[in-house]
Amino acid sequence: xxxxxxxxxxRALLLTLVAFLVLTATATGCTSGGDDRPRIVVTTxxxxxxxxxxxxxxxxxxxxMKPNADPHSFGLSAVQAAELENxxxxxxxxxxxxxxxxxxxxxxxxxxxxxxAAGEAADPLTFHTGAADGAGEPDPHFWTDPDRVRxxxxxxxxxxxxxxxxxxxxxxxxKTARYDGQLGDLTxxxxxxxxxxxxxxxxxxxxxxxxxxxxxxxxxxxxxxxVPSGTTLASPSSxxxxxxxxxxxxxxxxxxxxxxxxxxxxxxVLRQEMxxxxxxxxxxxxxxxxxxxxAGTYLDMMRANxxxxxxxxxxx
Numbered sequence: 001x002x003x004x005x006x007x008x009x010x011r012a013l014l015l016t017l018v019a020f021l022v023l024t025a026t027a028t029g030c031t032s033g034g035d036d037r038p039r040i041v042v043t044t045x046x047x048x049x050x051x052x053x054x055x056x057x058x059x060x061x062x063x064x065m066k067p068n069a070d071p072h073s074f075g076l077s078a079v080q081a082a083e084l085e086n087x088x089x090x091x092x093x094x095x096x097x098x099x100x101x102x103x104x105x106x107x108x109x110x111x112x113x114x115x116x117a118a119g120e121a122a123d124p125l126t127f128h129t130g131a132a133d134g135a136g137e138p139d140p141h142f143w144t145d146p147d148r149v150r151x152x153x154x155x156x157x158x159x160x161x162x163x164x165x166x167x168x169x170x171x172x173x174x175k176t177a178r179y180d181g182q183l184g185d186l187t188x189x190x191x192x193x194x195x196x197x198x199x200x201x202x203x204x205x206x207x208x209x210x211x212x213x214x215x216x217x218x219x220x221x222x223x224x225x226x227v228p229s230g231t232t233l234a235s236p237s238s239x240x241x242x243x244x245x246x247x248x249x250x251x252x253x254x255x256x257x258x259x260x261x262x263x264x265x266x267x268x269v270l271r272q273e274m275x276x277x278x279x280x281x282x283x284x285x286x287x288x289x290x291x292x293x294x295a296g297t298y299l300d301m302m303r304a305n306x307x308x309x310x311x312x313x314x315x316x
Contacts (some may be wrong), residue, residue: 044287
C-alpha cells in the first residue's frame with residue numbers, strides 16, 4: 001500500500017471515530033457543555049414553552065419539535081430517540097397528536113423513564129367524525145383552552161418534583177404559581193375580547209378539528225372542519241366538502257380558520273366550492289414560531305389567535 005493510500009485510510013478512520021464519538025456524546029447528553037442538570041425532554045414546542053416556564057433553570061429542557069412544524073407529522077432522528085431514553089422525564093401531549101413519535105415515547109417508558117401525557121391529564125373532550133357509528137375520538141388540542149393548560153401545568157409541576165431528582169421544589173412551585181396567574185389573566189382577556197363577537201357569528205370552521213376546547217370554554221359552535229378529523233394527515237372526500245358547504249350556507253358562515261403549521265390548500269378548496277366568497281384566516285394553532293415571528297410563546301400564540309379570530313368573525 002502506498003504512503004498516500006495509507007494516509008487516506010488513516011484520515012477515513014479518524015473521521016469515522018470522530019463521528020462515532022459525537023453521536024455517542026449527543027445521545028448521552030454530553031454535548032450540553034458540561035451541564036449536569038437533570039434533563040426533561042418535551043415532544044412539542046407548545047409544551048416545551050410551558051415546561052420551561054415551570055422548570056426554569058432547575059432542569060435542562062430539550063424540545064424535539066422545531067418551530068412552525070406540524071405535530072402530527074414530525075419525526076425523530078436516531079439521536080433524538082436516544083435522547084428520550086436518557087431523560088429524567090419525558091413530556092408529551094398524547095391522545096394521538098404526535099403520531100410519528102409515540103412509539104419512541106413508549107420505548108422510553110418501557111426503559112424506565114418517567115413520562116407525562118399532558119393532554120390525557122386535562123379532561124380531554126371528544127369530537128365526532130360523522131362516521132356511521134357516531135363514535136367520538138379524543139381531541140388532543142387541549143391547549144386552545146388556557147384553563148385546561150392551567151390544570152396540566154399544575155400536574156406537570158407535580159411530576160417534575162416527584163421524578164426529576166435535584167430540582168428545588170420551592171422554585172418549581174413558585175414558577176408554577178406565577179405562570180398560573182398569567183394563564184388566568186389570559187383567560188380573562190380572551191373572555192373580554194370574545195364578548196364582542198355577536199351570538200349569530202359564534203360559529204367556527206377550521207381545516208381540521210382543532211378548536212373544540214376553545215369553543216367549549218368560550219361559547220362558540222363548531223360547524224365543521226374541511227378535514228373531518230383531528231389530524232392534518234387525513235384528506236377530505238367530496239361528500240365531506242359537500243356536507244360542510246351545506247352546513248356553512250345554513251349557518252351563514254363565510255370564514256374558515258386555517259392552521260399556520262400547514263398549507264391553506266384545503267381551505268382554499270372550500271373557497272372554490274362556495275364560489276370564492278369565503279375568507280381564510282391563518283392562525284397559529286398547533287405550533288409556535290421562532291421568537292419574534294408572532295407566536296414565540298404559548299401566551300403570544302393565544303393572544304394573536306384570539307385577536308385574529310375576533311376580527312375574522314366580526315368582520316373588523
